[in-house]
Amino acid sequence: MTKYTPKFATEDCEVYCNICNKTITLKKGDEIPLCCGKVMEEM
Numbered sequence: 001m002t003k004y005t006p007k008f009a010t011e012d013c014e015v016y017c018n019i020c021n022k023t024i025t026l027k028k029g030d031e032i033p034l035c036c037g038k039v040m041e042e043m
């Protein structure tokens with residue numbers, strides 16, 4: 001079983017889901033969210 005370790009934005013950035021093509025803007029310190037069962041990728 002894989003343990004999920006939350007990741008946090010180190011600066012203002014955008015993260016992207018390559019499954020549903022959604023983009024979310026994060027601020028520094030925000031937790032990088034899950035989308036479609038995966039951690040969103042920093043752009």
Ligand SMILES: [Zn+2]
Nearest residue numbers: 017020035036
């Ligand atoms: Zn998604």
